[in-house]
Amino acid sequence: MGDRANYVLVRDGDWHLYYSHWGATGLDVHLLDGPGGAGRFITAQREVGRDDWLDDVWCAGAALVDLDAHELLFFTGHCQDYVHRRALLTVLGRTWPGWRIRWAYDGLEDLAAYVGVDADLVRSSLAKAEPGPPRTSGLPAADPWDDSALAVTVADGGGVRAYAICIEELRDLLGRGPAVAGQVPHDGLTDRWYTVPAGGLHVDTVHRRVCAWTLLHLPGAAGASGLRRWPGWEWTFWADRYGEHERAAAGALGFDRPDLGPGAALLAERLERHGERDPVADFTRLTERLAVVEERGEMRVSEWTRAHTPTPPLPEERARLREALADLAAD
Incomplete structure (x- = not known):
């Protein structure tokens, strides 16, 4: 069990890597109060070795805070929809004034690249394997x-047709190659x-x-390294610019x-539910109840389940956040 997250803090020309077993669920909330609150939260988590990254299977969210360059780079798999994500980025623009805020479309690979770590260190064996x-x-x-x-839109010389597809992973569509059309x-x-x-995906079979x-994020494919099924095809990644898809669909x-x-x-x-919640305490209570139900004296759990430390915001940080939320609601 867990909802694992990595964090990178860059300060004074150096960087440190941190881990939380439960942090991905509320990663958006832990950034909302601004760089001060985010920095305190990150340094309260478990510091790990520079080679002890999660990978693209186990990591459900990650954030890099560069206090030197004033840059925030992050992703989370817990954005509920477009409104959630757009609202989050809008509010971060208010609570991180003067900072460059970027979404990590390549997931952990973007964070690793930022600090000069080889992407293979954060790629799972599944990602490295030859495709079947x-x-x-x-x-x-x-x-x-x-x-x-x-x-999904398909342009095949007879016009463009659009389809609504029930599939969660964009890379699953890309993994089918041109036959997906x-x-x-x-x-x-x-x-x-x-x-x-x-x-969305646009496939132009003519050109x-x-x-x-x-x-969300697309490990490997944002840089075209994940397009092994499309030899000879031109690849364009539109990030979150869905308007490009509308234009291509003509x-x-x-x-x-x-x-x-x-x-x-x-x-x-989400701020109320995840802001200062202690998931370690919640998990401990759960295991205690399960031990009683199963008539065990205790249950042995991994010590990594204790790797999460909530931190409170400063009053002035929370006041600025409340103001930004009020402004968003009034727009």
Whole structure:
């Protein structure tokens, strides 16, 4: 059990690596109060050796805070939707004034590269392995209301068609190679998404061009290193710029822009739920109850489950955050 996170703190020309067994769940919240609060939180976690990184399987979120260059680089798999992510980035722009704030689209690889660590150190054995035969099964259709699904467009000389696909991982689509253009479901055809989905893929079979964007992260593929199924194809990564997908679809696909106002309430609720919560204590109580139910004197658990330390914000930091949330709600 766990929701593991890595943190990197750069200060005075040097860097240190930290680990939390439970930190990924509330990673967005732990950054909200600004660089001071984030720095205190990171240094309260368990410091580990420079080679003791998580990998792209076990890491559910990570953040790098460079106190020298005023740069924040992070990702989390716990953004609920477009509104959550956009609200988070908007508020961080207020509570980290003067800082460059970037989303780590390559996941841990971006953080490792920032401090000069070889990407292989954070790649799982699965990521390093030679790919097996690509999947050939058809893809399930999704509802265009579903913001967790993916949008796929295919341009094949007969126009552009758009599909709502029920699949969580963009890299799973990319792993099918060019054949994915023929695997999209007819009942997934749509020309309008009623929200902004988690990501999208555009396949142009005429010009042998494949493009993608995501609101999450795409280990390896943001730098094209993950496109082993597409030899000879031009690769374009649009980051989170879903408008590029609309333009490439040439009118065959459109996304409705959701109201960001509810994002303030969402962040406030997450702040209340995760801000100073102690997941170690919660887990200890759970194991104690399980020991009673199973009639054991105690349950042995990994000492790593204790690797998380909550930290309180300073009053002035929290006041600035509350003001930023109020401004977002009023927009």
